[in-house]
Amino acid sequence: MTGNGTDAGDAVTTVQELKDRVRAFRDERDWEQFHNPKDLCIALAIEAAELLELCRFKDTEELEAQIKNGELPEFEHEMSDVLSYLLSLAVRLDIDVTKALLAKMAINAEHYPVELAKGCKAKYTELQSGAER
Numbered sequence: 058m059t060g061n062g063t064d065a066g067d068a069v070t071t072v073q074e075l076k077d078r079v080r081a082f083r084d085e086r087d088w089e090q091f092h093n094p095k096d097l098c099i100a101l102a103i104e105a106a107e108l109l110e111l112c113r114f115k116d117t118e119e120l121e122a123q124i125k126n127g128e129l130p131e132f133e134h135e136m137s138d139v140l141s142y143l144l145s146l147a148v149r150l151d152i153d154v155t156k157a158l159l160a161k162m163a164i165n166a167e168h169y170p171v172e173l174a175k176g177c178k179a180k181y182t183e184l185q186s187g188a189e190r
């Protein structure tokens with residue numbers, strides 16, 4: 058990955074490289090002192106709210122078209138802020154996000170077996186009791 062990340066991309070960049078990048082960004086600014094878990098969680102929630110704000114008063118089609126047509130670059134910016142704080146939290150707490158995600162997906166697969174959950178938006182607690190589709 059180069060300094061500006063122009064040759065980077067999901068297909069060629071590892072999660073570790075992204076974590077190293079946010080750690081370097083933090084350390085260059087001496088911000089580790091501010092990156093405690095509580096404040097990182099607060100920042101993460103704020104950035105998620107900023108992402109949500111971009112969705113306000115737009116229907117799905119309008120929002121999706123704006124994003125895909127490049128008319129709403131702020132959407133990717135806020136997504137990146139969310140990811141940056143999530144990775145910063147993982148760096149601070151030494152959490153392997155790949156292992157964490159895969160473990161949670163295994164739990165989700167148990168909660169939402171394909172035969173019960175396919176095409177159904179019910180919460181898993183309602184699926185077992187026979188939710189309506």
Ligand SMILES: [Mg+2]
Nearest residue numbers: 104107135138
């Ligand atoms: Mg932001």
